[in-house]
Amino acid sequence: MPLLRLGTYSLAALSWMFRHSKMPWAKLLVASVQVILRHHGITSGTLVIDDTDNPRSKSAKTLAYLYKLRDKESGGYLWGQSLVFLLLVTPKISIPVGFVFYQPAPELSAWYKQEKVLKKQGIPKKQRPPKPAPHPAYPPKEQLALRLLAAFKAQYPHIQVHCIMADALYGTATFVDGASAIFGGTQVISQIRSNQNMRVGKREQHVTAYFAAHPGTPQRLRIRGGQEVVVTVGSARLYVCAHHTKRFIVAIKYEEEESYRYLIASDLSWRTLDIVQGHTLRWLVEVFIQDWKSYEGWSLLTKQPGEEGARHSVILSLLVDHSLFMHPNQQDQLKNNLPAYTVGSLRAHVQVECLVDVIDDLVSSDNPQEKLQRFTQALHEVFAFGRSKKHMIQRQLGRLESTPFLKYRADEV
Template sequence: MLMNAPATFIQSYIDDLNDALNQLKPGAALTRIQAAWLGTCLTGILLMNSVCWAKFERASLGDCKVAALSWVFRKASIPWDWLLRVSVVLILKRYGITEGVLAFDESDRARSKSTKRIYKVYKQKHKGSGGYVNGQTIVLLLLVTSSITVPVGFFFYMPDPALKQWDKEDKRLKKSGIAKKDRPIKPERDSAYPTKTEIALGLLKEFKVAHSLIKIKGVLADALYGEKAFMDEAAKESGGSQVISQLRKNQNIEYRGRIRSVESYFNSINKGIDQIIRVRGGKEIKVTVSSARLKVSSHSKKRFVIALKYDGENDYRYLVATDLTWRTQDIIQAYTLRWLIEVFFEDWKLYEGWGREAKQSLSAPDGLIVSRRRREICQSEVRDSARGRLKFYPE
């Protein structure tokens, strides 16, 4: 399939994008060359189903050179952060969306054991082999509405190297029998390496600034974000909306003056009953549910705690919510929307280049193509280019 000009609807989208950029941030509009480049890239992504300069060049029969496409991407002063913000504004306006539910999650992507030049790559546990591999982690914010589901923010996570090295050395010294007072003191976290919960709160604040007219009906996140600081701050930033996360089974709750684990409470005192709930799309499923408003010890306050088990499962999962006025069934059905983020990750990895082919190097040369051999080498470096410097929420 040939690619000699941007698709008509893509050109229309870019024109609307430029108009909106001029209104929201005067002077941030794309130049003629930048607009043409973006139109070419979007058409190429549509046709090739990947972000790959070499594929774009072949599809254009050589009219769009790899070197030129890559140069604009790496060197042009394109306001990437404003592009995402304005794009989402246009989408929400087009569909008439005024409210929705926000969902957080993160995803790891293994790269290779040797690469160190990809943006925010670090050593990760490889689930498939049980060994280690270099990879990336991205924290995503998804907006779920009654008509569409759209990503509205993301940020690359990387653990603090100094803290990671200290933890490794501390474990070694502890195993050797060195007393805590004789071991190095834990260093302060570098602000350049925020935690996942700090990233999530930052994305939530930026969403509120960029889309102040959108009503947030709820905030959903998995067990990683089920801590007091995140849930309280997320409820505050979202205007007091419901925040739903999960507790670990060994977390403590207080019941009639006695402290016990949440697992012990729901298995021995407050056993579940079978119910039918309706998930997105109208499908009805059978679940076993029990709930109570309990004081969660680590949160130092009362929360709405729910034990939930889907049909066919043996163990409960424990939901925790900030707003005590909601009904149990409403919280359960709202939390089912969180699984849409898993669907998005699957689609993204399969169809948008995040999980396929190679990556954009942080230090790719300016002249990418000078020979057939160099073309072959560069193709392994520049495919899926958006991984390197395309950050809509820069640090």
């Protein structure tokens, strides 16, 4: 943001614009998606749902939707925001089409904390407080995902959805049945836990136990239409107890893995390898989120205060991603059915173009020396020096030496 303004607008003015502007930000995102879909002639695709966390500073009190997140790497907790995200994967491009912030209900977070302490103390479940009822103002992630799918259906009715992908968090009956119903019975592929109960005949058993007795066979699989690998695959159409219906269950294990992961599919008419092949597309949302955080502002720049500021800044960062589809070089690649350029290389190319434009403007100016001086001054105002707190200059370091009349204390020892 400071790089764009170059001293023309203050950060306070830009922040006010994000929080109070009457611009229809949500409609702007929808319109951007519609333009890109129409421009590239896209009429169908696969929807991928995922969620991502963004750590924030403990001092970031004015940001909306903050809560205590569990850090997957360290196992500890940190302060941050969480998003449920919707990506449309098409034969040409993968484009973000929707998002919503997630925040757990405060009473539910307090209950989980108390429940953990009471369980550790060995208190029986009957004597522990019951789980609080769901709060309508704080819907769970699977409900937020269903809202995103319903909004996509309403906003882009002409897009045919072949399949919906989600990870194990969304492998519930509520989500699988709800997502499939929104699009008239579309295939939904997710994952289930290894200890999920299934009914085989009249006997219930864990999915792990079933595939231990019915191991998979080696199959050749093409990952996202590219590299071909050998995977061990087993499948069966079985009754899943928690879902109260039959699901297509696929056990899959890659060469470097020691244990199976278990996929479920709502449509029993698909072939096993088609389900496995389709599930490999889910990785594309991870790639997008990484690019989004690294190059397009979600990680560092989306810091506008308040709920509207939070949503508007995320929309702006998504529009940055959309704008790269309209870059002339990217359009040439897609038009000629060639591999698309990466976000990082496109951003670097845009930066070079901007630098060349500035130099050209300076050189062709009637008074290049004066214009260069004003441009240099604006740059120095933007990239001003910051005061370091690491060094102790102009601070009281404290008296770090012994006191002569207290030496008898040392002698006592």
